Amino acid sequence: MNPDIVKERQNASFDVQKLTYILDGGPEKTKRRREISLVLNDPDFDEEDPNFLSRSERYEQAVRKSAQMILKLREYGISDPAEINCYKSVVRGNFHESLGLHYVMFLPTLYSQCDQEQSKKWLPLATSFEVLGTYAQTELGHTHLRGLETTATFDPTTQEFVLNSPTVTSIKWWPGAGKTSNHAVVLAQLYTRGKCHGLHAFIVQLRHMDTHEPLPILVGDIGPKFGFSEVDNGFLKLDHVRIPRENMLMKHVEPDGRYVKPASAKLTYGTMVFIRSLLVGLSALVMAKSCTIAIRYSAVRHQSEIRSEPEPQILDYQTQQYKLFPLLATAYAFSFVGQYMTETYYRISGDINQGDLSELPELHAVSAGLKAFTTWTTNTGIEVCRMSCGGHGYSRSSALPDLYAEFTPTCTYEGENTVMMLQTAYLVKSYRQAKAGEQLRGIMSYLNDMEQRHVRAHPASARPALVDINDLSDLVESYKLRAALVESAAKSIQQELQKRRSHEDAWNNSAIDLVKASDAHCHYMVVKLFTDKLSEIGDPDINLVLTTLAQLYALHGIALNSGDFLQAGLLTVPQMQQIPVRIKELLCLIRPNAVALVDAFDFPDKVLSSVLGRYDGNVYENLFEWARRSPLNATEVHESFHKYLK
Numbered sequence: 225m226n227p228d229i230v231k232e233r234q235n236a237s238f239d240v241q242k243l244t245y246i247l248d249g250g251p252e253k254t255k256r257r258r259e260i261s262l263v264l265n266d267p268d269f270d271e272e273d274p275n276f277l278s279r280s281e282r283y284e285q286a287v288r289k290s291a292q293m294i295l296k297l298r299e300y301g302i303s304d305p306a307e308i309n310c311y312k313s314v315v316r317g318n319f320h321e322s323l324g325l326h327y328v329m330f331l332p333t334l335y336s337q338c339d340q341e342q343s344k345k346w347l348p349l350a351t352s353f354e355v356l357g358t359y360a361q362t363e364l365g366h367t368h369l370r371g372l373e374t375t376a377t378f379d380p381t382t383q384e385f386v387l388n389s390p391t392v393t394s395i396k397w398w399p400g401a402g403k404t405s406n407h408a409v410v411l412a413q414l415y416t417r418g419k420c421h422g423l424h425a426f427i428v429q430l431r432h433m434d435t436h437e438p439l440p441i442l443v444g445d446i447g448p449k450f451g452f453s454e455v456d457n458g459f460l461k462l463d464h465v466r467i468p469r470e471n472m473l474m475k476h477v478e479p480d481g482r483y484v485k486p487a488s489a490k491l492t493y494g495t496m497v498f499i500r501s502l503l504v505g506l507s508a509l510v511m512a513k514s515c516t517i518a519i520r521y522s523a524v525r526h527q528s529e530i531r532s533e534p535e536p537q538i539l540d541y542q543t544q545q546y547k548l549f550p551l552l553a554t555a556y557a558f559s560f561v562g563q564y565m566t567e568t569y570y571r572i573s574g575d576i577n578q579g580d581l582s583e584l585p586e587l588h589a590v591s592a593g594l595k596a597f598t599t600w601t602t603n604t605g606i607e608v609c610r611m612s613c614g615g616h617g618y619s620r621s622s623a624l625p626d627l628y629a630e631f632t633p634t635c636t637y638e639g640e641n642t643v644m645m646l647q648t649a650y651l652v653k654s655y656r657q658a659k660a661g662e663q664l665r666g667i668m669s670y671l672n673d674m675e676q677r678h679v680r681a682h683p684a685s686a687r688p689a690l691v692d693i694n695d696l697s698d699l700v701e702s703y704k705l706r707a708a709l710v711e712s713a714a715k716s717i718q719q720e721l722q723k724r725r726s727h728e729d730a731w732n733n734s735a736i737d738l739v740k741a742s743d744a745h746c747h748y749m750v751v752k753l754f755t756d757k758l759s760e761i762g763d764p765d766i767n768l769v770l771t772t773l774a775q776l777y778a779l780h781g782i783a784l785n786s787g788d789f790l791q792a793g794l795l796t797v798p799q800m801q802q803i804p805v806r807i808k809e810l811l812c813l814i815r816p817n818a819v820a821l822v823d824a825f826d827f828p829d830k831v832l833s834s835v836l837g838r839y840d841g842n843v844y845e846n847l848f849e850w851a852r853r854s855p856l857n858a859t860e861v862h863e864s865f866h867k868y869l870k
C-alpha cells in the first residue's frame with residue numbers, strides 16, 4: 225500500500241463504511257452489492273484490456289461477455305431487476321455491452337406496451353434471449369419524433385402492416401445491435417384508412433432465428449465512432465416489409481382498419497422517459513468514478529514545490545482542490561438526485577399503470593431536464609478530472625479517456641440535451657398557471673409565491689441583503705428565486721407575440737432564455753434535494769462532512785452564475801466577494817477527508833479499471849506493467865522496421 229494513501233485514510237473524520245451504506249440505501253443493500261461484485265473473481269470474466277484490441281475483437285469480446293452474463297445470471301439465480309442492473313454495471317466496467325439495448329430499451333418497451341396476449345407471446349422469447357431486440361427510432365435525417373418518415377400502412381385484406389423506408393433520410397440509423405439483434409421495435413407513422421395517426425411502435429423480425437441471416441431487409445453496422453466500440457450501432461432499411469397486425473404494440477388498429485386512440489399518444493415515448501431517468505443515476509456513477517481516479521492519484525502524485533521542501537502531493541495545491549472538490553460535491557449531489565429520480569419515476573409510472581396520467585407531463589419535464597443537466601455537468605467534469613491527472617490522465621490506462629468517450633453520447637442520445645432543456649414548455653405553462661392564481665403541486669409549487677416575491681431585475685442596492693452565505697437554507701432559497709428566470713423567458717415570448725410573431729417564432733426567438741430557465745430550475749432542484757437529504761442523516765460526523773460538500777456545491781454554483789444572482793438582486797456585491805473566500809475555507813475543510821469521501825463510493829479496482837485510481841495507490845509500477853502489455857511490445861523489433869525503415 226502506498227504510504228501517502230494510507231496516511232490519507234487515517235486522517236478521515238468519519239466512518240467510510242457508514243457513508244457507503246447511505247449511498248447504497250442501507251447496510252443490507254451494500255452487503256448484497258458486494259456479494260454481487262464477487263462475480264468479478266470469476267475467471268470467465270477475465271479478459272484483455274479492450275484498449276489493446278481491434279474494433280472487431282472488441283465487439284466479439286463484448287458479445288462473449290454478454291452471453292456469459294446471461295448464463296451466470298441464471299447460475300447465480302439473480303432475477304430481481306435492480307440486482308441485474310447492479311450485476312451488469314459491475315461486470316460491464318467502463319464499457320458497454322452488445323446486448324445493452326435489449327435490456328434497457330427493447331425489454332422495457334415490451335413490458336410497458338404489450339397487451340396481455342402480446343406479453344404471453346413476446347416476453348418468454350425476449351427474456352430467454354431467443355429474441356434479441358433493438359430499439360429503432362432515429363433516422364438518418366431525423367430524430368424529431370413528429371418528423372420521422374418510416375411508415376406502417378395497414379392492409380386489411382391480409383391483416384398486415386407494411387413497413388417502409390420511403391427515402392434515404394428515413395433509413396433507421398444508430399439503433400444499437402445492428403449485427404447482434406434478430407428483432408427490433410420500430411417506430412413508424414401509422415397509416416390506416418388513408419389517414420396518418422402519428423408515431424406507433426411495431427415489432428419487426430430482422431434476421432432468421434437459426435442462421436441469423438438478414439431477412440429481405442438491409443441491416444448492418446454504421447462503422448467506427450468516437451467511442452462505443454463494443455456496440456454495433458446499426459442501420460435498417462425496410463422495403464415494404466410485411467408484419468402481422470398482432471405485432472403492433474398496444475394494438476390500436478381493429479381488423480377492419482379502424483383506429484382506436486390510446487389514453488395518451490405520449491405513452492409510446494415511455495421507454496425514453498425511463499432511460500432519461502436512469503441517466504441521472506448514471507451521471508452520478510461516472511462522476512464518482514472520475515473523482516475517485518483523480519483524487520486518489522492526486523494523493524500519491526508529488527510534483528513541484530510549495531515551500532522549499534520535498535515535492536508535495538498535488539492534492540495540496542489549492543488549484544487542484546478547486547478543480548476536483550466541487551466535482552466531488554457534484555458526485556454526491558447527483559447520487560441523491562439519482563435516488564430521487566428513480567423513486568419519482570417508479571411512483572409516477574405506477575400511477576400511470578393504474579390509469580392516472582395526471583403527472584405524466586411533470587415526469588417528462590423533470591426527467592428530460594435532469595437528464596440534460598446532469599449529463600452535461602458530468603461530461604465536462606470527466607474532462608476536468610482527466611486534465612487534473614496531467615500526462616498520465618491522457619493514457620488509456622487511467623480509464624478517464626474511456627469514461628469520457630463512453631459517457632459523452634449521453635448528452636446526445638435519448639434526446640439531445642438542448643432539445644431536452646427546451647421541453648421547458650411545462651415550466652412556462654406552470655408559471656402562467658401560477659400567475660393566474662392556480663395553486664401548483666409538486667416540485668413546481670415554488671412558482672406559487674413568485675408574484676409576492678416580485679423577483680425581477682432590480683438594482684442590487686435597492687434590495688435587502690437576504691442571504692447568509694453560510695446558511696444552506698438561505699442558499700436553497702436563492703436558487704429558488706433564481707429559478708424565477710422562467711419569468712424572463714415567459715416575458716420574452718410575450719414580447720415576441722406582441723410583435724405579431726407566430727407562437728412558434730416567438731418560442732424560437734426566446735429559446736436561449738428558455739434553456740437558461742430550465743438550467744436554473746434543474747440547478748435549484750439539485751441544491752434542494754442535496755440539502756433535503758442532509759436532514760435524513762443522523763450520524764453527526766457524516767452530516768458535517770456532507771454539509772460542507774453541499775455548501776461547496778451551492779456556493780460554487782453561485783460563483784459560476786454570479787451574473788444571474790446579482791442581476792436578480794439576490795446577492796449583493798460584497799456578499800459575492802465573500803463567496804470565493806468561503807469556498808477556499810471549504811476546500812481546506814474537505815482536504816483531509818477527500819480520499820475517504822471517494823473510498824465511500826466503494827468501487828472495486830476491477831470496476832474502475834484505472835491504474836491511476838487503484839485503491840492501494842501503487843501507480844508507477846503498475847503503469848509500467850500495463851505499458852509492457854501493449855501489442856506494440858509483442859516483438860522487440862516491429863515488422864515495420866523491416867518493411868520501411870531498414
Ligand SMILES: CCCCC/C=C\C/C=C\C/C=C\C/C=C\CCCC(=O)SCCNC(=O)CCNC(=O)[C@H](O)C(C)(C)COP(=O)(O)OP(=O)(O)OC[C@H]1O[C@@H](n2cnc3c(N)ncnc32)[C@H](O)[C@@H]1OP(=O)(O)O
Nearest residue numbers: 324361367368369370490493502505506588637638639649
Ligand atoms: C445508477 C445506475 C444507472 C444504470 C444505468 C444503466 C444503463 C444506462 C442506460 C443506457 C446506456 C446503455 C445503452 C444504451 C445506449 C444508447 C441508447 C440510446 C437510445 C436512443 O437514443 S433512442 C432515441 C431517442 N430519441 C429521442 O429521445 C428523440 C428526442 N425527441 C423527442 O423526444 C421529441 O421529438 C420531442 C420531445 C423533442 C418533441 O416531441 P414530438 O415530436 O412528439 O412533438 P410534439 O410537439 O407533437 O409533442 C410535444 C408534446 O408532447 C409532450 N411530450 C413529449 N415527449 C413526451 C414524453 N416522453 N412524455 C410525455 N409527454 C411528452 C411535450 O411536453 C409536449 O406537450 P404539450 O403539447 O402539452 O406542450
Ligand SMILES: Cc1cc2nc3c(=O)[nH]c(=O)nc-3n(C[C@H](O)[C@H](O)[C@H](O)COP(=O)(O)OP(=O)(O)OC[C@H]3O[C@@H](n4cnc5c(N)ncnc54)[C@H](O)[C@@H]3O)c2cc1C
Nearest residue numbers: 359360361362366367398399400633636637638639640642
Ligand atoms: C451512441 C449513440 C447511441 C444511439 N442509440 C440509439 C438507439 O439505440 N436507437 C435510436 O433510435 N437512436 C439512437 N441514437 C440516436 C440518438 O437518439 C440521436 O442521435 C439523438 O436523439 C439526437 O438526434 P440527432 O442526432 O438527430 O441530432 P440533431 O437533432 O440533428 O441535433 C443537432 C443539433 O441541432 C440542434 N437542434 C435540433 N433540434 C433542435 C431544436 N428543436 N431546437 C434547438 N436546437 C435543436 C441540437 O441542439 C444539436 O446542436 C443513438 C445515438 C448515439 C450517439
